[in-house]
Amino acid sequence: MSAQxxxxxxxxxxxxxxxxxIALKGVDFNLPQGDFLTLFGPNGAGKTTLVRIFATLAHPSxxxxxxxxxxxxxxxxxxxxxxxxxxxxxxxxxxxxxxxNLLFYARMFDLPDPQRSVEQILERVGLAHRMHxxxxxxxxxxxxxxxxxxxxxxxPDLLLFDEPFTGxxxxxxxxxxxxxxxxxxxxxxxxxxxxxxxxxxEMADQIAILAAGRIVYQERRAEFAGTDLADLYRTATxxxxx
Amino acid sequence: MWRKIFVLVKKDLLAEWxxxxxxxxxxxxxxxVLMVFxxxxxxxxxxxxxxxxxxxxxxxxxxxxxxNRLFLTEREDxxxxxxxxxxxxxxxxxxxxxxSLLVILSLTEIAxxxxxxxxxxxxxxxxxIALVAVxxxxxxxxxxxxxxxxxxxxxxxxxxxxxxxxxxPISVPLLMAAVKCTAAVxxxxxxxxxxxxxxxxxxxxxIFIAVGYMTFPTILEE
Amino acid sequence: MASTSPPDPNxxxxxxxxxxxxxxxxxxxxxxxxxxxxxxxxxxxxxxxxYAPTDSFQGNVQRIFYTHVPAALTMYVAVTLIxxxxxxxxxxxxxxxxxVGAAAAEVGALFGTVVMITGPLWARPVWGTWWTWEARLxxxxxxxxxxxxxxxxRAYGGSPEQVARFCAVLGIIGxxxxxxxxxxxxWWRTMHPxxxxxxEEGLGAGLPGSMLATVALGLVAALLLFTVLFRHxxxxxxLSRQLLAMRRSLDLSxxxxx
Numbered sequence: 060m061s062a063q064x065x066x067x068x069x070x071x072x073x074x075x076x077x078x079x080x081i082a083l084k085g086v087d088f089n090l091p092q093g094d095f096l097t098l099f100g101p102n103g104a105g106k107t108t109l110v111r112i113f114a115t116l117a118h119p120s121x122x123x124x125x126x127x128x129x130x131x132x133x134x135x136x137x138x139x140x141x142x143x144x145x146x147x148x149x150x151x152x153x154x155x156x157x158x159x160n161l162l163f164y165a166r167m168f169d170l171p172d173p174q175r176s177v178e179q180i181l182e183r184v185g186l187a188h189r190m191h192x193x194x195x196x197x198x199x200x201x202x203x204x205x206x207x208x209x210x211x212x213x214x215p216d217l218l219l220f221d222e223p224f225t226g227x228x229x230x231x232x233x234x235x236x237x238x239x240x241x242x243x244x245x246x247x248x249x250x251x252x253x254x255x256x257x258x259x260x261e262m263a264d265q266i267a268i269l270a271a272g273r274i275v276y277q278e279r280r281a282e283f284a285g286t287d288l289a290d291l292y293r294t295a296t297x298x299x300x301x
Numbered sequence: 302m303w304r305k306i307f308v309l310v311k312k313d314l315l316a317e318w319x320x321x322x323x324x325x326x327x328x329x330x331x332x333x334v335l336m337v338f339x340x341x342x343x344x345x346x347x348x349x350x351x352x353x354x355x356x357x358x359x360x361x362x363x364x365x366x367x368x369n370r371l372f373l374t375e376r377e378d379x380x381x382x383x384x385x386x387x388x389x390x391x392x393x394x395x396x397x398x399x400x401s402l403l404v405i406l407s408l409t410e411i412a413x414x415x416x417x418x419x420x421x422x423x424x425x426x427x428x429x430i431a432l433v434a435v436x437x438x439x440x441x442x443x444x445x446x447x448x449x450x451x452x453x454x455x456x457x458x459x460x461x462x463x464x465x466x467x468x469x470p471i472s473v474p475l476l477m478a479a480v481k482c483t484a485a486v487x488x489x490x491x492x493x494x495x496x497x498x499x500x501x502x503x504x505x506x507x508i509f510i511a512v513g514y515m516t517f518p519t520i521l522e523e
Numbered sequence: 524m525a526s527t528s529p530p531d532p533n534x535x536x537x538x539x540x541x542x543x544x545x546x547x548x549x550x551x552x553x554x555x556x557x558x559x560x561x562x563x564x565x566x567x568x569x570x571x572x573x574y575a576p577t578d579s580f581q582g583n584v585q586r587i588f589y590t591h592v593p594a595a596l597t598m599y600v601a602v603t604l605i606x607x608x609x610x611x612x613x614x615x616x617x618x619x620x621x622x623v624g625a626a627a628a629e630v631g632a633l634f635g636t637v638v639m640i641t642g643p644l645w646a647r648p649v650w651g652t653w654w655t656w657e658a659r660l661x662x663x664x665x666x667x668x669x670x671x672x673x674x675x676x677r678a679y680g681g682s683p684e685q686v687a688r689f690c691a692v693l694g695i696i697g698x699x700x701x702x703x704x705x706x707x708x709x710w711w712r713t714m715h716p717x718x719x720x721x722x723e724e725g726l727g728a729g730l731p732g733s734m735l736a737t738v739a740l741g742l743v744a745a746l747l748l749f750t751v752l753f754r755h756x757x758x759x760x761x762l763s764r765q766l767l768a769m770r771r772s773l774d775l776s777x778x779x780x781x
Contacts, residue, residue: 077684080771116385117523139388150383152312152374154320166308167387193319209383449696453689459679466675467693470668471700474707481711497710505703512699516692519613 065128067092067217067248068113073122075108082108084272085122090265092127092216095239095249097259100269101296106252107146109269110221113250114144126217140168143215147225149206153195157186157205160194161212168213180208184238200231207238218242220251224258236261256288270296305389309397314404316374323370323405327363331413334359339420349423353483356417357476360436361443363413364406365468368447369454369461371402376455385521395448395517399510402444410436428486435486438499439479442506446471449513452520478502552754560747567593567737567744575737584648589737591641593745594634595663600746601631601753602666602698605673609694612687621687622764624694626756628673630749635667661708662701669697683764 070088074081082105090096100106111117112124115131115138124131126138144150151160158177165173181187184204189197194205203223210218220239224232236258242249243262253259260266260283267277276295283291317323338355375381384394414436418425425432446468454463478498485495492499552560571589578585604627612620642660643653654660673693680686 077682080683080768111523114386116382136388136390139386142386144386146382148382150386152316153377154316154322154374155312159315163308163312164383164387167305167384167389169388446696449692453676453680453692456685457676457680457689459675463676463679466672470665470672471696473665474700474703477707477711501703501707501710508699508703509696512696516613516695519688519692522688 064092065125066090067094067127068250069125069128070113071123073109073112073119073124075105075112075117075120081272083112083119086269086272086274088267088274088277090248090250092248093246094264095243095262096251096265096267097263098250098252098267098269099254099256099259099292100252104269104296105272106269107221110144110146110219110250110252113217114142114219115139116144140213141216143210143213143218144221145203145206145210145219145223146221147223149194149202150209151194151202151205154193156191156193157181157197157208158190160205161208164209165212170213176212180212183211184208185234198231199226200228200234203227203231203235204238207235211242216247218247218249220249222252222254224253224255232258256292260288268292268295270298302389302393305387305393306397306400309384309394310400310404313371313397313401317405322374323367324408326370327367327405327409328412330366331359331363331409332416334362335413335416335420349484349487352417352421352423353480353487355421356414356483357439357480359413359417360406360410360440361469361472361476363409364440364443364447365465367405367409368402368444368451368468369464371398371405372451372455373461381452381521391518391521392514394521395514398452399444399448399513402448403440406440406444406447407437410440423487425487426489428489431486431492432483434492435479435482435499435502438502438506439475439482442475442502442509443468443472445506445509445513449509449516449520452517456520474501475505478505551758552751556747556754557751560744560751563740563744563747567741570737570740575734576731581649584645587641587645589741591638591645592738593741594637594641596742597745597749598631598635598638598663598666598670600749601627601634602670602701605631605694606698609691609698612691613695618687618764619761621690622757622760624687624690625677625760626753628670628677628690628694630752630756632667632670632674633752634745634749635663635670638663639667656712658708658712661711662704665704665708666697666701669700673697 066089068088068090070086073083073086073088075083086105086109088109098106098109108117112119112131113126127141129138131138152163155163158181161177161180162173165176170176177190178187181190184207186201186204186208189201194202197205207223223235223239227235239249239251240262251259251263263280265277265279266283268275275298276291335355338351338359342351342355372381375384381394385391414432417423447464450467450471451464454461454467457463478501481498482492482495482502485498486492567589571586575586575589577583605624608620608623608627611617612624642663646655647653673690676690676693677686680689
């Protein structure tokens with residue numbers, strides 16, 4: 060498979076255990092480039108662990124993962140240029156201003172013109188007017204937008220969002236949804252984990268359900284459209300428990 | 302790699318410059334410790350007997366405070382994970398954190414030294430450069446272990462409580478060497494007169510910078 | 524080495540279904556080993572209390588050294604074992620090497636505590652002081668502190684997998700620190716001469732053959748005792764981890780009953 064058409068994420072039999080506690084029991088997963096997939100699952104199903112593994116933050120105990128055809132196992136420090144991550148933590152420094160934070164990350168990713176990249180990205184997430192304020196003074200919604208700017212600044216091909224709606228008020232959540240729609244249109248690959256069935260499925264090309272450390276459901280929009288998501292979710296997670 | 306290290310250290314120092322969170326507490330704490338020592342050792346007529354030990358004890362205690370603070374800042378907003386998402390090796394992060402710590406501890410120590418000279422009525426004759434060399438060598442070793450242990454400590458259940466328990470026993474030889482060298486310099490002797498202590502100090506630095514560098518990815522991994 | 528038969532084969536089952544059969548270190552001491560260790564302990568006690576001649580300077584109190592010196596050497600054996608187990612754990616990521624480190628640290632700390640208690644008991648009548656910052660005392664004390672720090676890290680270090688990594692790093696750092704501590708405490712002392720109550724030579728050199736033989740026997744007994752305790756501890760560690768895993772797979776919190 061050539062690098063252009065290789066799936067953005069390809070995971071085979073990924074297991075992860077901490078001592079005797081098992082988080083992932085053999086995950087098989089495939090996400091083609093350009094797709095938007097939402098991953099659902101109950102608490103403790105291993106969603107965050109799986110996203111952290113794809114983000115190179117954690118190593119799988121066994122199994123194989125390829126991002127864009129390149130194995131994660133071989134010193135993935137350069138592969139990180141193609142990944143952007145947003146989690147419930149902002150990865151920002153409260154004492155520094157939005158632009159200082161982003162400038163720092165722009166330099167870490169060797170962007171040719173850090174200053175310009177920062178201005179552009181702040182414009183895009185609608186934070187230009189607050190760029191010189193310390194991130195510590197931001198509301199949760201503003202901080203989240205700044206965190207998204209941080210994840211997008213190096214124009215990654217793959218975006219990983221771990222529970223991005225957590226802790227957002229409805230207005231901020233709507234703004235985030237708008238941003239996600241934008242990203243979807245920009246032909247980037249997006250993997251989103253969520254609790255919110257309707258909001259999560261709204262813009263997804265595919266949905267998947269992770270239960271008890273395994274992918275128990277993965278279908279394209281044509282398959283799940285029109286079905287009762289809550290019902291589907293209940294059946295799938297019970298299947299995982301059995 | 303060195304460019305990235307520069308960017309990382311600059312970020313740490315800029316954050317510290319803006320908030321002054323670490324230095325304000327370490328320096329104030331140093332003054333408090335020196336004051337307590339001053340009362341405790343009032344009976345000692347020759348201040349030079351206790352002086353070097355008091356100085357390094359203060360450096361150590363204030364240093365522990367600073368190390369914990371530097372790593373808690375990274376921990377709170379998940380900043381260290383933000384760094385781990387950047388296209389750099391984990392070992393680069395070790396060098397950067399070690400350098401940041403070295404700078405912040407050195408600044409604390411300069412202030413401590415000034416207060417020490419006044420409180421303990423010390424005459425720094427000529428040996429200032431030698432003294433700075435000793436302090437830098439001692440601090441380099443403390444920061445090398447501090448980077449390793451503080452990165453561990455902030456991830457443990459007891460958080461900052463864990464750092465002194467790990468750091469102090471391992472640093473015993475470093476403290477002995479630093480105290481001996483400082484005593485020699487403050488007493489007007491040359492560093493050559495404590496050559497073997499100086500070698501021990503350097504050996505300590507080299508060994509634990511190397512071990513810290515090699516094991517840092519292990520500490521951060523999951 | 525003959526494999527030990529577990530009391531219940533079900534206990535050896537990993538929750539993932541994999542059987543844990545091979546083990547890098549044999550757990551559970553065999554009855555033969557326990558018998559030999561017990562015999563050596565009794566023989567060593569007999570030699571220390573009855574066979575070895577009474578020291579002409581110190582009198583009977585010197586006999587404590589037949590416990591003290593072997594315990595100290597055994598502590599160094601334990602720290603070396605932790606060092607190699609730490610390196611092997613980081614290389615192979617085999618949890619059983621972490622179990623070796625955990626068991627060796629606990630039993631090693633026990634021997635260290637014996638050293639820390641017998642030392643002052645001897646020093647008080649002979650040196651006239653409970654404690655002095657003499658070189659060997661200081662380095663033993665610092666090593667004992669490192670053992671305690673290691674056990675603290677094990678107790679409060681977080682998730683089991685994180686504890687394993689952190690303890691392995693500390694195990695390596697602690698071991699590499701030993702020679703540096705050794706030199707520093709010796710130089711510290713020579714530059715700060717203290718009233719010499721007893722020469723270093725008095726401890727080992729010029730010892731009569733019967734005393735030397737008693738020390739050697741004491742060392743053999745201490746190492747055998749260490750092996751027995753270490754293997755027991757290792758087995759307990761392994762079983763408790765398996766128990767924890769089984770509880771997890773049954774969704775029971777620790778301490779909760781079926």
